[in-house]
Amino acid sequence: MNPSRRKLLQTSAALAGSLALPRLTGAQSSGAATIDGPIRIVLPYPPGGSTDAITRFIADRLGAAVKQTVIVENRPGAAGMIGAAQVAKSPADGRTLLFTNTALIQSPLIQPKPLYDPMTDFDPLSLVADAAQVFVANADLPVKSLRDYAAYAKAHPGSGYGSLGVGSTGHLYGELFKRRAGIETVHVAYKGDAPAIADLLAKQLPAGFVSTVVARTYGEAGRIKVLATLGTSRVPSMPDVPTFAESGYQGFEAIGWIGMLAPHGCARPVIDRLSTEIARIVRSADGSRMLTEAGMLPRGTSADEFAALLKRDQKVWQSLVQQTGIRVG
Numbered sequence: 001m002n003p004s005r006r007k008l009l010q011t012s013a014a015l016a017g018s019l020a021l022p023r024l025t026g027a028q029s030s031g032a033a034t035i036d037g038p039i040r041i042v043l044p045y046p047p048g049g050s051t052d053a054i055t056r057f058i059a060d061r062l063g064a065a066v067k068q069t070v071i072v073e074n075r076p077g078a079a080g081m082i083g084a085a086q087v088a089k090s091p092a093d094g095r096t097l098l099f100t101n102t103a104l105i106q107s108p109l110i111q112p113k114p115l116y117d118p119m120t121d122f123d124p125l126s127l128v129a130d131a132a133q134v135f136v137a138n139a140d141l142p143v144k145s146l147r148d149y150a151a152y153a154k155a156h157p158g159s160g161y162g163s164l165g166v167g168s169t170g171h172l173y174g175e176l177f178k179r180r181a182g183i184e185t186v187h188v189a190y191k192g193d194a195p196a197i198a199d200l201l202a203k204q205l206p207a208g209f210v211s212t213v214v215a216r217t218y219g220e221a222g223r224i225k226v227l228a229t230l231g232t233s234r235v236p237s238m239p240d241v242p243t244f245a246e247s248g249y250q251g252f253e254a255i256g257w258i259g260m261l262a263p264h265g266c267a268r269p270v271i272d273r274l275s276t277e278i279a280r281i282v283r284s285a286d287g288s289r290m291l292t293e294a295g296m297l298p299r300g301t302s303a304d305e306f307a308a309l310l311k312r313d314q315k316v317w318q319s320l321v322q323q324t325g326i327r328v329g
Contacts, residue, residue, distance in 0.1 A: 033269035033270055033272065034066070035066050035093075035094045037095055038068055038069040039066070039068055039071070040070075040097070041062075041070060041099050042075050042086060042097070043083065044081070045076050049194075050213065053294075054291065057286075058281050058282070061284075066273070066274075078107070078115070079107040079165050079166065079168075080107055082115070083098070083100075084107075084118075084122075087122070087262075088121035088122060092263040092266045094262060094273075094274060096262070097262050097274070098262070099128075099258070099260050102313065103165070104118050104261075105118045105314055105317050106167050106169070109317055109318055109321045110321055110326050112327070118310065119311070121264050122263065123262045123303070124259070124303050124306035124310055125259070125278055125303055126306055127257055127259045127301040128257075128258045128259050128260060128300065129258050129296035129297055130255055131296045132212055132230050132295075132297075133212070133230050133256060134209065134226055134228070134229045134235070134241065136200065136227060137227055138200045138203050139225060141207065145228075145247065147247060148227075149207060149227055153184070154181075154182065157183070159206045160185065160186045160207075160208075161185045161207050162207070163187065163189060163208060164192060164196065165189050165190065166189045166328060167326060169209070169255070170209025171187055171189065171326065172317065172320045174187055174208075174209065175325075177244075180249050180251065188205060200218075207227075212235050212237065213293070213295030216237055216238055216295060227247075228241065229242070230256075231254075232245075236297075254313065254316045257299075259306055260274075271303050272303065275306075280300070283298065
C-alpha cells in the first residue's frame with residue numbers, strides 16, 4: 001500500500017472512531033422498531049460505477065442487520081429527480097429508501113417545475129460520505145495551477161469546461177468561477193466521470209470537474225493535470241493539490257455528499273433504527289475502506305445531523321443558483 005493511501009485510510013478510521021453513533025431509543029433497544037417486509041433502496045442513477053457499488057454494499061449489510069431482504073432499484077432520469085420523486089410519493093413505512101447525492105437539493109433549484117421539495121418530502125437518515133470534486137485540465141493544456149488556467153481561459157474565450165450534469169456541483173461552481181475569474185467559458189454537461197475523463201484524455205475537453213478518485217488515478221499517471229479541489233481543506237489522498245481558496249478564489253467551500261433518506265412521515269423509532277444501522281455499516285472497517293478507496297470521506301451521521309446539513313446546503317446552493325442564474329427550461 002502506498003503512503004498516501006495508508007494515510008487516507010488512517011485518517012478516515014480516526015474520524016469514524018471519533019464520531020458518536022446515533023443513539024437507539026428505548027423502543028429500539030427493546031426491539032420495537034422493526035421493519036415489516038422487504039426494503040427497496042432507490043438509486044436515481046444508472047447501474048455501474050462507485051455509487052452503485054456503495055449502495056449495493058450498504059443494502060446487503062442493512063438486510064442482514066434488520067433481517068429483511070433489501071433490493072436496489074436504479075431509477076435514473078432528470079438529474080436524479082425521477083427516482084427521488086418516486087420515493088417521496090411512497091408510503092412512509094421504512095420500506096422504501098433513497099440513496100442519493102447533492103443533486104437532491106440542486107436539481108429542484110434550477111427546474112421550473114420541481115418534482116419534489118427536498119426539505120419537506122423526505123426524512124433524512126444518515127450522511128454516508130463527503131464527496132469532494134476536483135478541477136483538472138487535460139495534459140496538453142499549458143497550465144500548472146488554477147491561476148494559470150484562468151489566464152489561459154481569458155486568452156481563449158469560449159473554451160469548454162465539463163461537469164457531471166446541468167445544475168451539478170461542478171456546473172454551479174464553474175459558473176461562479178467564470179464570474180470570479182472574469183473569464184468566458186462554455187459548460188459541457190456529462191452523464192458521469194467516464195465520458196468526461198474520456199474527452200479529457202482525448203484532449204477534446206480543456207478542463208473540468210471530476211471525482212477525487214478519477215483525479216487521483218489519472219493525475220498520478222500524468223494523463224491529466226490536477227489543479228484545485230473544492231472544500232475547506234485539501235483531500236487527504238492528494239495533499240499536494242491546493243483548494244480553490246488557497247489558489248486565490250473564495251466561495252468554493254461547500255462540497256458534495258452521498259446519503260440516505262426516507263419518505264417524510266416515518267415513525268421516529270424507524271428513522272432512528274435505520275439511521276443507526278446505516279451509520280454502523282458506513283463506519284465499519286469494510287465500509288470505511290470501500291468509501292475511502294472511492295475517494296470519499298466516510299461519515300455515518302445521525303438523522304438529525306444529516307437534516308442540519310441539508311438545511312445549510314439548501315441555503316448555499318440556492319445562493320449559488322441566484323448568483324449564476326442557472327435555470328433549465
